[in-house]
Structures are given as structure tokens and as C-alpha cells.
Amino acid sequence: MHTDDADTVHYRLRRQSRTPAWLALSWRALVALALIGIALAVHWFDRGGLRQNSGEPVTFADILYFTMITVTTVGYGDIVPVTQQARMFDTFVVTPIRLFVWLIFLGTAYDFLLKGVWEKWRMSVIQRRLEDHVVVAGFGTSGSEAVSELIRRGADPGMIVVVDERAAALRTAESCGTTVMEGNATRNAALEAARLSKARALIVSAGRDDTSILIVLTARRIAPDLPISVVIRSEDNEAIAHQAGANVVINPASFAGLLLAGSTHGAHTAEYMADLAASGGRVVLREREVAADEVGKPLAAIATGLGHRIYRGHQDFCFWEPEAARLEAGDIIVEVVPRR
Known part of the structure; x- marks a missing residue:
């Protein structure tokens, strides 16, 4: 047995994220660009509702500048909406887009900057509470x-x-x-x-x-x-x-030998043994404690499956032995049951 010094490395659990990092980042970038594109398109088609303080005509470059500034901030006031339609669009569309874009930026910052710290803390909590695993x-x-x-x-x-x-x-x-x-x-x-x-x-x-x-x-x-x-x-x-x-x-080699030897005594013997051991078969072996209403009954009388063996303390008895004729409290039953 190995003992560990006080300065040994700390062992930490981890679990794989279900979403690849590149996919999450790509989706967020596409959503942000789509929202900005909607705002840009509407501002361009409704450019008549915008006015520059300088009095110059509003160009596409001005629209692009105004959209980016409005989406990321509240604007600088050099280009302002002057019509009711432009103001309503900025109120009910651009403002929610601004909030969504900021949420996307903050979420991305969390995932790629803060998530590592969060995951370490979360796994440490799981590690402390891990039980029955x-x-x-x-x-x-x-x-x-x-x-x-x-x-x-x-x-x-x-x-x-x-x-x-x-x-x-x-x-x-x-x-x-x-x-x-x-x-x-x-x-x-x-x-x-x-x-x-x-x-x-x-x-x-x-x-x-x-x-x-x-x-x-x-x-x-x-x-x-x-x-x-x-x-x-x-x-x-x-x-x-x-x-x-x-x-x-x-011993894998011994178990394989049992299957091979069994196959020589019948074409279906090895198949049934593998069926019992695997979860994908029609029947499975199950081990359970004897139920209260089964105490005093023979192993052959259990209704849940086909009883093969009982374990009583440090001894085991097969279904044909006299001890299997009367189940006792605390017995462990090994039975064959249909796969559910």
C-alpha cells in the first residue's frame, strides 16, 4: 500500500461537457451577428427617420456606425432618431437586441474565462457529496x-x-x-x-x-x-x-474456457451462459435478500424467478440440497429472472 506525503497532488473529478466549445462559441457568434444584422437592415431601410447633428445626409457607413454604437451602448447623440417610427423601433427592438447581445457576450466570457473556476468548485462539491457510486x-x-x-x-x-x-x-x-x-x-x-x-x-x-x-x-x-x-x-x-x-x-481466460468447454456439450450451453451474464439477453442472474413473506418457504416456491442457490452466512446451498427446502431470514437468493 502506498501512502502519500502532505504535499501530494490533489486529485480532482471531472466530467466531459456535452457541447463542444467551438460549437457553443459559433452559435453565440451567429446569434449576435443575426441580431445586429436585423437592427442594421431596419435602420438602413428607415434611414429617413435618422438625422445627423451636422446636417449631412445619412450614409450606409453612418447607419453601420449608428447601429453598432446603439447596440453596444446607448449612443453618443451625434445621430438621433427623429420620427416616431424610428424611435419606437429603437425602443422596442434595438434595446432588447442590446440586452441579448450583452447577455451573449457575458455568457461567452463565463464559458471561456470563468467556467473553469466554476467547474472546479462544482466538481469539488460533487466529490464531497459522492455516495453509493x-x-x-x-x-x-x-x-x-x-x-x-x-x-x-x-x-x-x-x-x-x-x-x-x-x-x-x-x-x-x-x-x-x-x-x-x-x-x-x-x-x-x-x-x-x-x-x-x-x-x-x-x-x-x-x-x-x-x-x-x-x-x-x-x-x-x-x-x-x-x-x-x-x-x-x-x-x-x-x-x-x-x-x-x-x-x-x-479470470477472463478461465471464463472463456468455461464457455468453450460448455459449447462442446451442446450448441446452446455457451449461448445460455453468455445470456445469463449479459444485460442484453432474454434472462439475467439476480442476487437479492429473501423477502419477509418468503421465509419458511422452499427456494423452488419463490414467485419472482427461478431460484438456483442461496447463501446463508458463509455457506451456500443449491436448489436440490435440503437446506434450500426452507428459506430463512437473512438468506441471499441467486435467481434467474426475465430481462425487463
């Missing part, structure tokens, strides 16, 4: 697939926090709508900044077994009761990952 340490192949599956299952992308040191991986995670944080997940400060102690679960997929196990050790120290799932590549390291504190250890 899922932390994903490592956004490689397995981590990205886990995030995609969580989103497909209905998880709010903003409640998924991806921790990684690679800028490219974080950009990809941001494009999914997740909250990201650049940092080393083996360090206490990084996991504490991700509010791990308030999280719902931790998924570890660092790409290297030693790094993943170190993350599990660090996380278990911060959150002793947090459910931790970890991807381990080598079968020799699975027991070590369990000893480090992982609740679930997944």
Missing part, C-alpha cells in the same frame, strides 16, 4: 466493458467514477458520460478522493495482477466492508487476490 480502477479492455455493461443495465454514468493514470483512457471514459479522475489507484489519496468509503462497489482491472492486488489491499484498508471485484489474469494469483480482500475474482 461505483469506482472502476483501470479503464482497459475489461474495465471499459464493465462500464458499458453497467450503463446498459441502467446505471447512471455520472455515478461511475473511473480512476486511471492514462489520459487517453480517461478521455474515452469521459465520452461515456462517466466521472473520471486521473490518479494512481494504488495510493490511498486517490481512492479517498474517489470517496471509496461511500461507494457501492469497486471494480479493479489494472491490467497487471500485481497492480490489481495492490489496489485491492489499499481499498480494503480504506473500506473494510466494500464489495470488491477484481480481474486476475493468472490462475496462480487468484488465491492471493482473495487473501488481499477481493470478494469476487474473475
Whole structure:
């Protein structure tokens, strides 16, 4: 486990803006130009209602000057509207245009000058209030697939926090709508900044077994009761990952081997196993606590799905075992239910 010095870098969350900066700037510039163009056109066609103090005829250059000055300020008085029609136009059209243009200018200044400060403050507030979220340490192949599956299952992308040191991986995670944080997940400060102690679960997929196990050790120290799932590549390291504190250890190669081996015993076995594991299938595996009205009944009698196994304390019992004939309070049921 890594500890951090007092002068270590502060870890900050961030989320990708949904609107590209260039698009927002272009739209605002076009709106401002369109409003100014309307004022310019009307002033030109109604130039007879304007008069210069010098008495000279009003030219297009004078109209352009008068429009820009009137839209951006209240005017200098060297060119004035003299007819009722010109005055009403300046009152009810040019004045609102002036306000809109100033609002556009102020909004643009906010977005491109003040928004960075605002975003840092906003994300710090989110960081302090973050709770019941899922932390994903490592956004490689397995981590990205886990995030995609969580989103497909209905998880709010903003409640998924991806921790990684690679800028490219974080950009990809941001494009999914997740909250990201650049940092080393083996360090206490990084996991504490991700509010791990308030999280719902931790998924570890660092790409290297030693790094993943170190993350599990660090996380278990911060959150002793947090459910931790970890991807381990080598079968020799699975027991070590369990000893480090992982609740679930997944070996992608072993799982692929199970599917391949199952396919040799029937064309549909592997398909059904994949169907159970994925959110896009017709059925899904679900884990839940036994309901009060189910206590005392057999596992086969539950009405919500097809019960496969129960977990009672540190023991598990399958549907054919005698212990499954009577459900008890506190039992955890693993069942197969139709996908909704």
C-alpha cells in the first residue's frame, strides 16, 4: 500500500461537457451577428427617420456606425432618431437586441474565462457529496466493458467514477458520460478522493495482477466492508487476490474456457451462459435478500424467478440440497429472472 506525503497532488473529478466549445462559441457568434444584422437592415431601410447633428445626409457607413454604437451602448447623440417610427423601433427592438447581445457576450466570457473556476468548485462539491457510486480502477479492455455493461443495465454514468493514470483512457471514459479522475489507484489519496468509503462497489482491472492486488489491499484498508471485484489474469494469483480482500475474482481466460468447454456439450450451453451474464439477453442472474413473506418457504416456491442457490452466512446451498427446502431470514437468493 502506498501512502502519500502532505504535499501530494490533489486529485480532482471531472466530467466531459456535452457541447463542444467551438460549437457553443459559433452559435453565440451567429446569434449576435443575426441580431445586429436585423437592427442594421431596419435602420438602413428607415434611414429617413435618422438625422445627423451636422446636417449631412445619412450614409450606409453612418447607419453601420449608428447601429453598432446603439447596440453596444446607448449612443453618443451625434445621430438621433427623429420620427416616431424610428424611435419606437429603437425602443422596442434595438434595446432588447442590446440586452441579448450583452447577455451573449457575458455568457461567452463565463464559458471561456470563468467556467473553469466554476467547474472546479462544482466538481469539488460533487466529490464531497459522492455516495453509493461505483469506482472502476483501470479503464482497459475489461474495465471499459464493465462500464458499458453497467450503463446498459441502467446505471447512471455520472455515478461511475473511473480512476486511471492514462489520459487517453480517461478521455474515452469521459465520452461515456462517466466521472473520471486521473490518479494512481494504488495510493490511498486517490481512492479517498474517489470517496471509496461511500461507494457501492469497486471494480479493479489494472491490467497487471500485481497492480490489481495492490489496489485491492489499499481499498480494503480504506473500506473494510466494500464489495470488491477484481480481474486476475493468472490462475496462480487468484488465491492471493482473495487473501488481499477481493470478494469476487474473475479470470477472463478461465471464463472463456468455461464457455468453450460448455459449447462442446451442446450448441446452446455457451449461448445460455453468455445470456445469463449479459444485460442484453432474454434472462439475467439476480442476487437479492429473501423477502419477509418468503421465509419458511422452499427456494423452488419463490414467485419472482427461478431460484438456483442461496447463501446463508458463509455457506451456500443449491436448489436440490435440503437446506434450500426452507428459506430463512437473512438468506441471499441467486435467481434467474426475465430481462425487463
